[in-house]
Structure formats: C-alpha cells, structure tokens
Amino acid sequence: MIGRILGSAAVAIAMLSTVSVTTASELSGPVSYVIPFGPGGESDISARFQQPFFKEKFGQDMVISYQPGGGGAVGWASLNGLNGDGQTIMGVNLPHIIIKPAQKDVGFTTEELNTFYMFHYTPDAIVVAADSPYKTLADLVADAKANPGEVTMSGSGKASANHLAQIKFDKLAGTLTTYVPFKGTGAAVTALLGKQTKAEWGYTTVGAKQGDAVRMLAVAMEERHPLFPDVPTFKELGYDMTGGAYRGIALPNTADAATTKMWSDMIGEINNDPAFRQQMLDGGFAMLDIDADGMADFMKARVEEYLNDAREAGLIK
Amino acid sequence: MEFGQFLAALTPLNLALALFGVLAGTVVGSIPGLTATMALAVLVPVTFAMEPASALILLGAIYTGAIYGGAYAAILLNTPGTPSAIATTFDGYPMAKRGEGDLAVALACFASVFGGMVGALALLFLAPPLSKVALAFGPVEYFWLSIFGLSLIASLSNGNLVKGLAGGAFGMLLSTVGVAEISADIRLTFGSQTLIGGFGVVGALIGLYCIPVLIDLVAVPDRHLKVEENVKAVRIGDAFRIAMRSKFNLIRSSIVGTLVGILPGAGGSVAGLVAYSEAKRTAKPQQKFGEGEADGILATESANSATVGGGFIPTLVLGIPGTPPDAIVLGALLVQGVRTGPAMFTQSGSIVYTFIYGLIIATILMLPAGLLIGRYAYKSIVTIPKAVLVPTVGFMTIIGTFSIRNSVSDVIIMLCLGVFGWVVAKFGFAASPIVLGLILGPIAEQGFVQGWTIGAATKNLFGMFFGRPISQGILAFTLITLILPLFLARRKKKANMEQAS
Numbered sequence: 001m002i003g004r005i006l007g008s009a010a011v012a013i014a015m016l017s018t019v020s021v022t023t024a025s026e027l028s029g030p031v032s033y034v035i036p037f038g039p040g041g042e043s044d045i046s047a048r049f050q051q052p053f054f055k056e057k058f059g060q061d062m063v064i065s066y067q068p069g070g071g072g073a074v075g076w077a078s079l080n081g082l083n084g085d086g087q088t089i090m091g092v093n094l095p096h097i098i099i100k101p102a103q104k105d106v107g108f109t110t111e112e113l114n115t116f117y118m119f120h121y122t123p124d125a126i127v128v129a130a131d132s133p134y135k136t137l138a139d140l141v142a143d144a145k146a147n148p149g150e151v152t153m154s155g156s157g158k159a160s161a162n163h164l165a166q167i168k169f170d171k172l173a174g175t176l177t178t179y180v181p182f183k184g185t186g187a188a189v190t191a192l193l194g195k196q197t198k199a200e201w202g203y204t205t206v207g208a209k210q211g212d213a214v215r216m217l218a219v220a221m222e223e224r225h226p227l228f229p230d231v232p233t234f235k236e237l238g239y240d241m242t243g244g245a246y247r248g249i250a251l252p253n254t255a256d257a258a259t260t261k262m263w264s265d266m267i268g269e270i271n272n273d274p275a276f277r278q279q280m281l282d283g284g285f286a287m288l289d290i291d292a293d294g295m296a297d298f299m300k301a302r303v304e305e306y307l308n309d310a311r312e313a314g315l316i317k
Numbered sequence: 318m319e320f321g322q323f324l325a326a327l328t329p330l331n332l333a334l335a336l337f338g339v340l341a342g343t344v345v346g347s348i349p350g351l352t353a354t355m356a357l358a359v360l361v362p363v364t365f366a367m368e369p370a371s372a373l374i375l376l377g378a379i380y381t382g383a384i385y386g387g388a389y390a391a392i393l394l395n396t397p398g399t400p401s402a403i404a405t406t407f408d409g410y411p412m413a414k415r416g417e418g419d420l421a422v423a424l425a426c427f428a429s430v431f432g433g434m435v436g437a438l439a440l441l442f443l444a445p446p447l448s449k450v451a452l453a454f455g456p457v458e459y460f461w462l463s464i465f466g467l468s469l470i471a472s473l474s475n476g477n478l479v480k481g482l483a484g485g486a487f488g489m490l491l492s493t494v495g496v497a498e499i500s501a502d503i504r505l506t507f508g509s510q511t512l513i514g515g516f517g518v519v520g521a522l523i524g525l526y527c528i529p530v531l532i533d534l535v536a537v538p539d540r541h542l543k544v545e546e547n548v549k550a551v552r553i554g555d556a557f558r559i560a561m562r563s564k565f566n567l568i569r570s571s572i573v574g575t576l577v578g579i580l581p582g583a584g585g586s587v588a589g590l591v592a593y594s595e596a597k598r599t600a601k602p603q604q605k606f607g608e609g610e611a612d613g614i615l616a617t618e619s620a621n622s623a624t625v626g627g628g629f630i631p632t633l634v635l636g637i638p639g640t641p642p643d644a645i646v647l648g649a650l651l652v653q654g655v656r657t658g659p660a661m662f663t664q665s666g667s668i669v670y671t672f673i674y675g676l677i678i679a680t681i682l683m684l685p686a687g688l689l690i691g692r693y694a695y696k697s698i699v700t701i702p703k704a705v706l707v708p709t710v711g712f713m714t715i716i717g718t719f720s721i722r723n724s725v726s727d728v729i730i731m732l733c734l735g736v737f738g739w740v741v742a743k744f745g746f747a748a749s750p751i752v753l754g755l756i757l758g759p760i761a762e763q764g765f766v767q768g769w770t771i772g773a774a775t776k777n778l779f780g781m782f783f784g785r786p787i788s789q790g791i792l793a794f795t796l797i798t799l800i801l802p803l804f805l806a807r808r809k810k811k812a813n814m815e816q817a818s
Contacts, residue, residue: 038354038641039641040641044648063362065358066641068722069496070496070513070514070515077510077513078723103501106496106513150775152770178774181766183763190631190635194451194455211659212660
C-alpha cells in the first residue's frame with residue numbers, strides 16, 4: 001500500500017516537472033486533467049467519476065488538478081499554450097466559454113478551444129427547501145405575480161447558466177423574481193437551506209445531493225429525469241424551457257487530428273460504460289454524447305442560443 | 318457511534334496511513350505555495366483502491382498535518398505556509414528572531430493538537446446541531462464577520478492606525494482586480510491578461526511576507542535568527558507549562574476555530590485572526606502581542622487546527638464543503654459510492670464514524686510527529702548558512718507560486734508584490750493589513766451585494782443589515798474591539814494624571 005502511495009507521489013512529481021517525450025496518438029504516461037475551477041463543483045465531481053474508469057480502461061492514471069480564477073477564464077486562456085501531445089486535457093463548461101469571451105477580451109475565444117467531447121449536462125431546476133410553502137411551480141409563480149420582485153432566488157454566479165435560466169423563466173412566466181448570485185452551487189444551496197432566499201435556481205444534481213432536505217419544482221429536460229420520476233418538466237407545465245450547464249473536455253489546439261480522435265473515442269467509451277452512466281444518473285447528471293465529429297454543429301447551435309439569451313437579458317451587447 | 322468503529326479505525330494499516338498522512342501533510346503545509354488542497358487532489362486516485370474508511374483516514378490526516386505544517390514557515394521565515402497561519406507570523410517570527418524558535422514550534426504543536434482535538438470531538442458529538450450554524454450565517458452575517466476581521470487592523474497596527482487602514486484599503490482594492498467572483502464583471506485589469514485571474518491569496522502571502530524577508534537577509538550581515546549559546550532540542554517542557562497556563566485561551570480559541578470552521582465562506586485564516594483578536598483583547602497588561610507573545614501563537618494555531626473538524630461538520634451533515642480540502646474529501650466519498658448530504662450519517666454511519674475516529678487518531682499522532690519534524694525544521698533553518706538558505710527559499714517561493722495554478726502571471730504578481738512590500742515596509746506599512754484586506758475584501762463585498770439585493774427585494778434593507786440577532790452580536794463585538802482600546806487608554810491617562818496630582 002505504501003508502495004502505491006510512493007508510486008503516486010512519483011507520478012505527481014513527474015507531472016510537476018512536465019518531462020514529456022511523446023509521439024502523438026498514444027498515451028505515454030499519466031494524463032493531466034485540469035479543472036479550471038476549485039474542487040467540489042459539478043465539473044470536479046464528474047471528472048472524479050471518470051477517473052477510475054479511465055485507469056481501468058486505458059491503464060494510465062488521470063491526475064486531476066485545479067486551476068481556478070476568473071470564473072474559468074484563467075484556465076481556458078492558458079489551454080492553448082499547453083503541450084498538445086495528448087497528455088494534458090482541460091474541462092470546458094457551457095455557457096461559460098460562450099458568454100465570457102462575448103463580454104470582454106478574456107484571453108480566449110469560443111472557437112479557439114479544441115473541445116472534443118461533451119459528456120453530460122446538469123439540467124436547470126428550481127429547488128426549494130423541503131418545508132417551503134411552494135408545493136408546486138404554480139405556487140411560486142402565483143407568489144411572484146402577486147409580489148413582484150419579492151421572490152428571491154439564489155444561484156451560482158452572474159451571467160451563468162442559473163442566471164440565464166432565471167431571466168428566461170421570468171420572461172416565459174411573465175413574472176419578476178430577484179436573482180441573488182452566490183459563489184458556486186454550494187453557496188447557493190447553503191443560502192436556500194438557511195432560508196436566506198425563497199428558492200434556488202440550481203440543477204438536478206442539487207436534488208440528488210440534498211435528498212429529502214429539498215424539493216424540486218420543475219426540471220428543464222425533454223423528459224423527466226429517471227432519478228426524479230415525480231418532478232415534472234417545465235415543458236409539461238407549459239413553459240418551453242430545456243437546457244442547463246453543459247460540460248465537456250478540450251485539448252490544446254496544437255493537438256493533431258489523430259490525438260483528438262483518440263481522446264474523443266476514449267471519453268466516448270467511458271461515457272458508454274453502463275456502470276459510469278448509472279453513477280452519473282444517480283448523481284443527478286444527464287448524459288450527453290457529442291463527440292469530436294459532432295462538436296461543430298452542437299457548438300454552433302449552443303452559441304446561437306446562449307448569445308441570443310444573453311443579449312435579450314442585457315448581459316452582453 | 319459504536320466501539321466497533323473505533324477498533325476499525327485502529328487497524329495497523331489505518332494507523333500507518335494516519336502517521337504517513339500527518340507526516341506528508343506537515344511537510345506539504347510547511348512549504349509556502351504547496352497546499353493541502355493540492356496534496357489531496359493528487360492522492361485521491363490512490364484511495365480508490367482502498368477501503369473507503371482507510372482512504373478517508375489518509376485524506377483527513379494529510380489535511381490535519383498540512384494546517385499544522387503552515388506554522389513552521391510562519392515562525393521560522395515569517396511566511397505563512399498556508400493562509401491559515403497568517404496570524405501565527407505576528408508573534409511566532411518575533412519569538413524566533415530573539416532565539417526562541419524552538420519554543421514557538423513546540424507551542425504551535427501543542428496548540429494544534431489541542432485545537433484539532435476540540436474540532437474533531439465537536440464533529441463526533443455535536444455535528445448535527447452545530448451544522449445549523451452554517452445555515453444561520455447569511456450574506457449579511459458574512460459581511461459583518463469580515464468587517465469584524467478588518468477591525469483587527471486597528472489593534473494590529475500598534476499606534477500606526479492610519480498606515481494600517483491605508484494598507485487594509487489597498488488590500489481590498491487589490492482584491493477587486495480581475496473577474497469578480499459573483500458578478501462576473503472584469504475589473505481593473507487595464508486590458509492586461511496577467512491581471513485577469515486577480516491577486517491570489519497564496520501568491521500574495523508569499524510575495525508580501527517571504528520576499529521582504531529574503532531581501533533583508535541579503536541586505537544585512539546578521540544571522541537570520543538569533544541563536545542561543547546552547548541550542549537545545551525543542552523546548553517541550555517549557556512549551557507544555559506555558560500551554561497549561563493559558564488553557565482558557567486554548568479553549569476559547571479552539572471553540573472560535575470550530576465555529577468559524579463550520580462557516581463555508583470563512584476558513585482557517587479568518588478563524589486564526591478572530592481567535593488572535595480575542596486573545597489580544599482579553600490580554601493581561603504585561604502581555605505584549607506582536608512582539609513574540611506565546612498566547613498569540615497558541616490562539617491562532619489552536620483555532621486554525623480546530624477548523625479541520627469544524628469544516629467537516631457542514632461537509633458531512635449537509636453535503637456542503639466548508640473548505641476546498643473538504644470539497645475534495647466529499648468528491649472522494651462520492652466516488653466511493655457514499656451518498657453525502659443529510660442522509661449520510663444514518664445511511665453510511667459506520668464509514669463516517671471510522672473517519673472521525675481516524676481524524677482523532679491523526680490529531681494525536683501529530684504530537685510526536687510534529688515535535689520531531691519541528692525540531693528538524695528549526696535546526697536546519699538555524700544552522701543552514703545564509704548563502705544556501707536564501708536561494709533555496711527563493712526557489713521555493715517561485716515554484717510554490719507557480720504550482721498553485723500553473724500560472725506565470727501569478728509568479729510575476731508575487732515578485733512585484735514582494736518588492737512593493739519591502740519598499741513600503743521601509744515607510745512603516747506592514748504586510749498584514751494588506752493581506753487582511755485581500756482576504757476579507759471579497760467576503761465583505763459578496764455579503765454586502767447579496768444582503769443588499771435580498772434586502773431591497775423584500776423592502777427591508779435596514780432590518781436586513783441591522784435587525785438580525787447574529788449580525789447584531791458581531792457588530793457589538795466589532796464596536797468593543799474598536800472602542801475598548803481608546804477607552805482603556807483614556808482611563809490610564811486619567812489615572813496617571815490623578816497619581817501625578
């Protein structure tokens with residue numbers, strides 16, 4: 001056991017000194033998986049789920065590190081300066097990589113990022129505390145209409161998936177709610193449970209994590225999430241809302257086509273492992289399988305959608 | 318909470334893991350720039366192959382060790398190894414300078430073990446009720462807590478109030494540079510990519526504390542630390558007697574540390590500062606805080622170690638991580654198939670309790686391990702010639718800063734801040750108020766913005782900021798901290814005048 005630990009410490013040292021001599025399209029050693037946020041968020045948790053499957057299938061360690069700053073911008077701006085030999089990958093998040101460069105020059109553009117797989121999304125959901133007077137979405141909408149602005153809703157960050165969802169829903173429902181941005185989902189949930197806000201714009205993952213402590217009023221999916229058969233979709237309730245925060249992985253843009261293809265196939269293989277899928281679904285995630293070939297079309301549609309939403313919301317010009 | 322879980326935690330393998338974890342954590346924590354978060358992130362995959370309980374014991378032990386390890390660099394190099402050890406520099410370094418570094422290291426060890434035990438026992442016996450503290454703290458409470466923390470500048474600046482406040486304001490200004498945490502605005506970067514990630518706390522700590530020490534080491538011919546004629550081993554006996562004498566300070570600081578640890582938005586640095594402030598406020602007249610007072614080290618080190626157990630309370634009970642290392646442990650648990658959140662204590666109780674016992678064992682092991690490493694660290698820092706010490710530490714500052722997020726920008730910012738810190742120190746501006754502003758500024762800003770948004774929405778701004786009981790309590794403490802020194806000074810003056818007449 002100690003040997004294992006020392007072995008892993010050696011791996012870590014090797015990673016730090018970044019000695020890598022490789023030919024592309026084959027892994028030459030442990031892979032560095034950079035998460036451009038701090039630990040504990042949805043990006044981190046889903047990467048942690050992938051980690052053991054990667055080791056099992058491809059025999060190499062996946063070493064996760066955190067590079068927080070600028071809401072992900074510090075990481076993404078550095079991505080294309082990293083070695084494109086396939087030993088380093090980085091998590092990417094929508095809408096972040098679309099909204100941020102549209103707001104200001106943040107050192108990268110959406111198109112510059114070599115995103116090769118989108119492996120899941122966390123569907124938007126309205127969450128309330130278990131003892132909230134809002135039993136259904138209709139209760140919340142009725143209160144928001146009777147008392148414009150007084151229904152406070154916590155969420156993670158501004159110009160984020162949660163914030164866009166709040167703006168969109170207000171428009172669809174003809175309500176006026178107050179969005180209160182917090183630092184990450186964890187803080188937004190704390191505010192909800194502590195009764196600082198009346199509801200939260202979160203994801204299905206919040207419902208999975210908090211269990212009986214919370215109640216989800218609706219989820220932004222085409223069909224109900226298998227983990228929550230009793231929670232209606234927004235569509236069922238008459239609001240045309242689907243989507244959430246999408247997460248994928250990118251390589252530095254110096255990676256050649258063979259390396260990109262290899263990675264797309266590897267992540268695809270993990271994504272299609274029934275045990276992995278089950279673990280993700282139990283965590284409240286919704287699976288997505290956009291590989292390198294389908295990425296251009298997928299991104300085009302998302303860019304259009306998010307920029308449109310953000311423009312209407314007045315978040316970008 | 319059965320005896321069986323305690324025995325499960327006591328297997329030879331688990332004991333070995335706990336010892337290894339404490340040793341590794343202490344070393345990692347003592348190096349500025351290398352953090353517990355990093356060590357845990359690298360080691361998590363190793364734990365996949367282990368039993369969940371063993372994995373958790375290893376992770377908990379590393380975390381415990383790292384928080385204590387931060388004290389070494391704080392005492393011996395005036396550089397907090399982790400943000401938690403900021404307040405340890407206030408008295409630890411002056412003590413080491415006058416030749417009592419060995420005593421300071423031993424005091425830090427006793428205080429850490431004591432604080433760690435209080436935090437772990439609170440986690441064991443009081444976790445569910447105490448987790449409510451995390452929920453009772455809303456945006457406004459965080460706002461007032463950070464204002465309370467900033468009020469410490471007044472008592473830290475020892476007669477140089479204006480310069481202290483200027484430093485604090487400058488630190489708060491620095492904290493606004495880059496992409497704002499919650500509003501996502503990009504501020505004060507002047508179009509520069511270097512500044513977009515803002516001024517990281519760890520990089521700023523290294524720059525503002527360590528670089529000036531290095532420059533001074535090169536600039537003056539004296540030895541780094543004064544050495545007594547006969548270098549004794551770590552002065553365990555003396556340290557123990559002092560710690561026993563200050564048991565009230567230890568108990569109070571540990572409780573403060575546990576409670577602050579429970580707050581997901583605060584952390585070890587705030588806990589150490591609040592405990593230090595309280596120790597200073599209740600000090601006896603002959604105690605000289607800031608000039609090598611033992612109680613200063615005892616307060617901060619017991620408080621920051623207590624945050625380890627305290628931080629796991631919301632992590633395990635509510636599924637809300639108190640600190641980044643807690644978040645990594647939470648992730649490791651999820652991968653192990655342990656369902657976190659409210660149901661965890663009931664559904665996965667045996668793993669959770671084995672983990673808590675493991676944390677207690679690791680804390681106890683920290684006593685021998687900490688004294689041993691402390692002795693070695695002290696001796697090597699004291700005996701190494703300057704020509705070796707300066708380049709070694711200089712190299713570590715750059716590697717450490719870079720490794721936080723593999724960013725060259727951070728290294729540039731660190732070096733610039735370091736030179737800046739050295740220059741302004743010549744004009745009487747200390748590093749600590751700047752760092753306080755940098756750490757507390759964002760907490761104050763977020764709390765204020767959120768509190769204002771909610772207050773305005775519910776049309777109750779005044780009640781939001783001044784009507785909540787916890788806020789009122791913190792506000793009262795802040796006023797006492799600010800006004801009491803003035804009041805005491807006036808009374809003393811009056812007494813002197815009466816005596817004179």
